[in-house]
Amino acid sequence: VAAGAARTPLAAGEAACLAPDALGDAPDFDLAIDFSLPEPFEAVLRLCRERRVPLVSGTTGISAAQQAALDTAALDIPVLWAPNFSLGVAVLEAVSRRVAAALPDWDCDIVEAHHTRKRDAPSGTALLLGAAVETGRGRGPAYASLRAGDIVGEHTVQFASTGERLELVHRATSRDIFAFGAIQAAARLAEQPPGRYGFAALMFPGLD
Numbered sequence: 001v002a003a004g005a006a007r008t009p010l011a012a013g014e015a016a017c018l019a020p021d022a023l024g025d026a027p028d029f030d031l032a033i034d035f036s037l038p039e040p041f042e043a044v045l046r047l048c049r050e051r052r053v054p055l056v057s058g059t060t061g062i063s064a065a066q067q068a069a070l071d072t073a074a075l076d077i078p079v080l081w082a083p084n085f086s087l088g089v090a091v092l093e094a095v096s097r098r099v100a101a102a103l104p105d106w107d108c109d110i111v112e113a114h115h116t117r118k119r120d121a122p123s124g125t126a127l128l129l130g131a132a133v134e135t136g137r138g139r140g141p142a143y144a145s146l147r148a149g150d151i152v153g154e155h156t157v158q159f160a161s162t163g164e165r166l167e168l169v170h171r172a173t174s175r176d177i178f179a180f181g182a183i184q185a186a187a188r189l190a191e192q193p194p195g196r197y198g199f200a201a202l203m204f205p206g207l208d
Contacts, residue, residue: 026047028051029051029053030053030190031053031054031055031056031186031189031190032044032047032048032053032054032055032056033056033057033182033183033186034055034056034057034058034059035057035058035059035178035182036059037059037061038059038061038062038063038066041057041059041062041066042066042069044057045057045066045069045070045073048073048077049073049076049077052076052077053077054077054078054079054080054186054189054190054192055073055077055078055079055080056080056182056185056186056189057070057079057080057081057082058081058082058083058084058085058178058182059081060083060120060123060124061119061120061124062081067081070196071196074194074195074196075194076194077194078189078190078192078193078194078195078197079195079196079197080185080189080196080197080198080199080202081196082128082185082198082199083123083124083125083127083128084124084125084128084153084178084199085177085178085179085180085181085182085185085199086153086170086172086177086178086181087177087181087184087203088170088172088177089125089128089129089155089170090181090199090200090203090204090207091200091204091207092129092155092157092168092170093128093129093132093200094132094200094204094207095168096129096132096133096136096157096168097132097133097135097136098136099136099157099159099166099168100132100133100134100135100136100137100159101136101137103137103159103161103166104136104137104138105161106159106160106161106166107142107158107159107160107161108133108137108141108142108157108158108159108160109141109142109143109144109157109158109160110122110126110129110130110133110141110142110143110144110155110156110157110158111143111144111145111146111155111156111158112125112126112143112144112145112146112153112154112155112156113145113146113147113148113151113153113154114145114146114147114151114152114153114154115147115148115149115150115151115152116147116148116149116150118147121145121147122143122145123145123153123155125153125155126143126145126155129141129155129157130143133157141157152172152173152174152175153170153171153172154169154170154171154172155169155170156168156169157169181199181203184203185199185202185203188202188203189202
């Protein structure tokens with residue numbers, strides 16, 4: 001472990017020290033799992049590409065340029081970036097796409113709720129689910145974001161029409177599920193050739 005963030009909540013405006021400059025001194029490793037911030041993300045990606053090792057990243061809030069850097073790195077190494085490593089959310093992504101395709105004329109909204117320290121809104125997971133909806137029906141949903149207390153993560157994909165409504169809901173009650181999913185994904189990614197991989201497709205190849 002070259003750097004990390006403490007479990008203790010940070011005060012408003014306080015940032016954890018991730019020391020990206022120290023990554024160059026890291027010993028040999030077989031695979032990297034990165035849940036950091038957009039600022040040190042590029043240093044992690046660059047190191048993995050230099051060392052020719054796979055990268056699993058759950059860093060959210062990264063820019064379009066950083067996404068493009070992932071695509072470039074995927075020419076040399078296996079890369080998996082996902083905003084959420086919950087197995088339940090991976091299933092929700094696939095189901096949302098199918099429902100959107102079946103009900104293309106219904107209204108669709110995604111409501112997400114997280115703790116007050118979460119920076120980005122809508123959440124990366126909400127945008128992931130929204131992309132699935134757009135793939136299914138050709139247009140995206142509306143979004144609503146809530147920040148309150150210590151909510152780990154809640155996402156509702158709602159389809160509504162006259163006289164009826166369908167809600168698909170995922171609630172995370174422990175952050176341990178994200179670590180569990182990332183470790184499972186890492187084990188599978190290590191066996192793959194260079195390329196850009198998605199969490200749902202890697203974990204549930206027959207679900208789509």
